Amino acid sequence: MTFHDAMEWAVTAFEAVGVAVLALGSALALASAGLAWVRGQRVEVYQRARRGVGRSILLGLEILIIADIIQTITIDPTLESAVVLGIIVLVRTFLSFSLEIELEGVPPWRRGPRPADHPGT
Numbered sequence: 001m002t003f004h005d006a007m008e009w010a011v012t013a014f015e016a017v018g019v020a021v022l023a024l025g026s027a028l029a030l031a032s033a034g035l036a037w038v039r040g041q042r043v044e045v046y047q048r049a050r051r052g053v054g055r056s057i058l059l060g061l062e063i064l065i066i067a068d069i070i071q072t073i074t075i076d077p078t079l080e081s082a083v084v085l086g087i088i089v090l091v092r093t094f095l096s097f098s099l100e101i102e103l104e105g106v107p108p109w110r111r112g113p114r115p116a117d118h119p120g121t
Contacts, residue, residue, distance in 0.1 A: 007074040014067035018060045025056025054099045061092050 001009075029052020033045045065088065072085040101107055 004075065007070060011067045011071045011075065014063055014070065018063035018067065021063055022056055022060035025059065026053045029053045029056060051103055054103045058096055058099055061095060065089065065092055 030049055032052055033049035036042075036048050037045045068085055068088050072081045097107070104111060
């Protein structure tokens, strides 16, 4: 197996994991929301589904961007692929910020410290 073959395998693996995270994470989020509905917690259903699906999208996008970076750096290191990667990163960053604001209600830079950020408190 050549280096090029190994990198193509790595890209395919990261893409598969990213898609799996998107699909399975969203399915689990919707199943969790469905359980909340069955348990009578109907007020929380929409928010639970929205948060879970949003987090799955964020994690899936992070993993998929790894595949794009590996491909651009090792398999197809051309100016065109670098520009495409830059556009993908910009879109992913915009989506990430948008989803963070949707999930948390405030931009990340305006959010106060969380208790988990300061374990001693």
